[in-house]
Structure formats: structure tokens, C-alpha cells
Amino acid sequence: MNPSRQDPAYTTRPAIATPSDDSSLVRRIAGGDESALAALYDSWAQPVYSVVAHLLRDADGAEDVVEETFWQIWQRASSYDASRGTVRTWILTIARSRALDRLRSRKRNREDIAADLSVLRDPAPDPSQDVEGNERRQLVHAALQELPEDQRRALDLAYFRGLSQSEIAELLGEPLGTIKTRTRLGMQKLRDKLIGLRESRA
Amino acid sequence: MSDDNELNDKHPQDANAGDDAANDRSVSGHPVSPTPLNDAEPAFDVAGAALGALTPQEEADLYAAASVDPAVSADLAAMEAVVAELARLAPMQQMNRGRSAGIRSRLVARAAATNVGRRATSSEATAESTQQVERPARPARPASSSAARHHAPPPSHGNAQPRHTPLHVIPFEPRRRLPMGRIFGGLALAAAVVIAAFGIYNWRNRSQTESARTASALHDSSLEVQVAQLRISLAQKDSLISALTGMHTRVIDLMSYADASPMARMFWDQKKQMFIMYASNVKQPARGKVYQVWLIARGTTTPVSVGTFMPDSTGSAVVASKHPMEPGSLRRVAVTEEPDGGMPTPTGPVMFAGVGK
Numbered sequence: 001m002n003p004s005r006q007d008p009a010y011t012t013r014p015a016i017a018t019p020s021d022d023s024s025l026v027r028r029i030a031g032g033d034e035s036a037l038a039a040l041y042d043s044w045a046q047p048v049y050s051v052v053a054h055l056l057r058d059a060d061g062a063e064d065v066v067e068e069t070f071w072q073i074w075q076r077a078s079s080y081d082a083s084r085g086t087v088r089t090w091i092l093t094i095a096r097s098r099a100l101d102r103l104r105s106r107k108r109n110r111e112d113i114a115a116d117l118s119v120l121r122d123p124a125p126d127p128s129q130d131v132e133g134n135e136r137r138q139l140v141h142a143a144l145q146e147l148p149e150d151q152r153r154a155l156d157l158a159y160f161r162g163l164s165q166s167e168i169a170e171l172l173g174e175p176l177g178t179i180k181t182r183t184r185l186g187m188q189k190l191r192d193k194l195i196g197l198r199e200s201r202a
Numbered sequence: 203m204s205d206d207n208e209l210n211d212k213h214p215q216d217a218n219a220g221d222d223a224a225n226d227r228s229v230s231g232h233p234v235s236p237t238p239l240n241d242a243e244p245a246f247d248v249a250g251a252a253l254g255a256l257t258p259q260e261e262a263d264l265y266a267a268a269s270v271d272p273a274v275s276a277d278l279a280a281m282e283a284v285v286a287e288l289a290r291l292a293p294m295q296q297m298n299r300g301r302s303a304g305i306r307s308r309l310v311a312r313a314a315a316t317n318v319g320r321r322a323t324s325s326e327a328t329a330e331s332t333q334q335v336e337r338p339a340r341p342a343r344p345a346s347s348s349a350a351r352h353h354a355p356p357p358s359h360g361n362a363q364p365r366h367t368p369l370h371v372i373p374f375e376p377r378r379r380l381p382m383g384r385i386f387g388g389l390a391l392a393a394a395v396v397i398a399a400f401g402i403y404n405w406r407n408r409s410q411t412e413s414a415r416t417a418s419a420l421h422d423s424s425l426e427v428q429v430a431q432l433r434i435s436l437a438q439k440d441s442l443i444s445a446l447t448g449m450h451t452r453v454i455d456l457m458s459y460a461d462a463s464p465m466a467r468m469f470w471d472q473k474k475q476m477f478i479m480y481a482s483n484v485k486q487p488a489r490g491k492v493y494q495v496w497l498i499a500r501g502t503t504t505p506v507s508v509g510t511f512m513p514d515s516t517g518s519a520v521v522a523s524k525h526p527m528e529p530g531s532l533r534r535v536a537v538t539e540e541p542d543g544g545m546p547t548p549t550g551p552v553m554f555a556g557v558g559k
Contacts, residue, residue, distance in 0.1 A: 034313035054292040084279040089286040098252045137290040172240040187249035
């Protein structure tokens, strides 16, 4: 038996879970099945927590965001559109949006942001994740490393520090248009690289 | 949709880029778009939106566009998938075991509570719709011309069939000719029997109908009272569940300072700035004394009184009160024994104390 099924609090993605499992759970949630909400929580609470805790640097706040995220999932499951993306993307988009709301409600000054900057670290293998998850993690890291430094930095500040493009422009002393361009190009290339790397490995 | 496919949606606006784009094309080796590059900014910054890096106005404009333009929507979805891929780089951070289990329990309890609400609303709606369906049937008449020539069933019963065959309808079947005297005599006797039977039937029927009406009225009235009571009870339970399990609620356990084993637990809804404290095994205070609840905020040592209480005969007490306090600022909760009416500052022994989380 997968340990994650034994202890919901320490769950990671069960090895047997698939996107279709997740879609099925979301459909059941939309139909008012609270046990499906519990099952989705067991699968996704830990990954969601890791993302928002890294963004917020605040364990209590991250737990609140996890709860808000799954509550929003319960309330809006019927609006999930599988044609627009996977359940994983949907959940993480909701979680990140909630985390950004919380982050931006705090008053951060320039010094706080500067002190909080960190370069992306090498992704150490996560023993709790499945092999595919670790492989994809390495793949994303490799794709990011291939980006020009200024674009990688713009994405780092936007994604991992939750800064708006205006804040990034102010922090780096660059025109807003330049930051927008770097962000856009970085994201486009990241997408292309992820597709390319995946195809080459396949 | 697979994760891979999520990334494959492209949109012509990907091509819009400045000098950076020209450099990037040579670096990546993957053309960003088949359309030529130019310096113009795209109409909508989907990458910025997916990263949550736009201004509120820009974001509102983009989502409005995405709701009507499938191309913008697809482009946004593809960028959201890229952002979701970046999530893999966040280092693993373990959730606290107990708190995660608590969040899970609260979510399921709240979901179940909303289900109760949904079911109640649904059953009410069903009952109402049933009534609405039945109402037009009451005055309806048979549609066919042959049926229209006959009497319609009593409208008060809708489409229900008559429950019994009326007694005053006697089948007439002449079998043989009889003398006129016997015929008239027989008819008179038959008429008397019919009238008598009809009278008895009518009297019994009216009596039964009246009784049934009275019983039905009493039953309806009783049901209405029960439904009203259940609604009130349900609303109270929903409110209680919300107060005890809401995401803004913090739970504070208060430990006893006395020899007995009283205990108390406080549920503090930070958003509503409301608390409910349950206490049990609390001994009766000394004569002329009451228990007084104090809150101490962070950054201060001055307790603020939020009320007094007396335990009931079983030693239980429930205290509910509202008190403005910033979320996360509750440092300590204490219960002291004070003179009846309470004191502006604590003077008596501390009976309970808890630490805000």
C-alpha cells in the first residue's frame, strides 16, 4: 500500500494516480462528493504546500493558502475545463493566485525584496516523488538554465518571488517594457525548450 | 489532456518581440513563431498573466479577452501550463502532519455542511417544482371531444381517480315484465331504499370528510412547525460548524491551574473577530464570584476583559463574544475568578490559561 494513503498529512502524488484519476475526482467534487475532495487533497496538498511555502516563506500562511485553494476547488469544481489544461495545472494556478494575493497584501519594501532574492538552486532529487516527477523536474531546470541570464532572472523574480513586472522593473532599474519583453520571451522559450527536450528524450 | 499537449498550443502573438527575440532565436534553435518578428508589443501579455505579474487592470483586460477569444484563451492555457512546470523547481517542504490533517478534516466538514444546505435547497426546490407541475393539472379538462362530453373529475383532486363507486348509481337491467301495481310498489320501495342509502352515505361521507379535513389541517400545521424548527436547528448547526471549522478559526486549548481536571477550548474566528469557548468540569466559583475571560494581544501585557461566565450545574459553560483583534495578534487567553460583575483588571487566581497560535 502506498504510504500516502496511510497518512494523508504526509502525502505526495501517489504513483498510481493519473491525470484521468484527477479529472474523475474533480467531476465527483462537482457532483458534491466530499470524499473526492479528501482524495484530491491527499494527492495534492503536499505539492501545493511546497510551492506556496516557497513563495510565501511562511508556514502558517502557506497552510492557509492550501486550505483556501482546496475550498475554492470544492466551490468551483464545475468550472474546471479539461480542454484548457490538466487538473495539476488548474490546482497550481489557483494556489499560486491565492498565494500572490496574500503576498501582495503584505507591505514589502525594496530592501525586503532584495534581501529575499535567491538564485534557483539545483534541484535535488526528491525521494517522495515518483521517477517521472523527478525527471520532469530535472528537465525544467535544464530548460531554465538554457535561458539568457536576464530572462531567467525576470522569470525567477516573477515566479519565485511573486513580483509584478512593475516591481521587477523598479528593482532592476529597467524600463517596464524591457521587463515585459524578457518575461514573455523567457516564457515562450521555456515552453519551446520543454517541448524540444521532451521530444529529444522520447 | 497530457502535460505535454498542454504546452503545445501556440498563438501568432508569440512572435512579437524586440531585439532580445532576435538574439534568443539563435540561442534556442527553436523558432518562436512562424510569423516574422517585429518590435510591437502583443495586444495581450499572456505570459505576464500566467505568472500573475500584471497590474489588476491589465489582468482584467486579458481575462475579458480570453473569455471571448479562443485564441487568447488557448495561449493563456499554454502559458499556465509552463508556469505549472516551474512549480516542479520549488524545493520540497513538508507540511506539519497534525495541521494538514486538521485542514483536511475542516475541508471535508465544511463540504459536508454545504452539501446539507444544497440538499435542503434541492428538496425545497423539488417540492416547489412538484407543486408547480401539479397546479396546472387541477383545472385541466380531458382533451378529447368524447371525453369532454362527460363530467370531468372533481378539480380538487387533480388527476386522481375516484376512490369509490358512488352508491346511488344502481345498474338498471330489465329482466322481465311485471304488473303495473307491483312495478309502482317496487319502484316506491326502491326509491325509498335508494334515498335512505344515499342519506346514510352522504351523512357518513360528510362526517368522514370533515374529520379528515380537521386531521389534515392539524397534520399540516404540525409539519409546518416541525419544518420551521428543523430549519432553525440546521441554520444553528451550519453557523456552529462554520465558527468551529472555518479557515480563519484558530483553536486554543486552555489548561487548568487548579487541582481538579477542568478543561476549556476556545475557537477564535479571526475574520469575524468572534470567539466561542467551551469549558467542562469547571467547579462553581466561590460565593459572590464569577469567572472572567481575558485576552492579551501581542506587544502588550494588558489583559482585556471579554466577559464573565458561570458554569452550569454540570460544570459546563459556553462563552461566546466578539472582540476586535488583528488576525494573528492573540498572544494569550486566561480565565480568572473575580468578584461578581467582573473587574477592570485581573485580581483573582488564574483558573485557565492558553496560548494563542
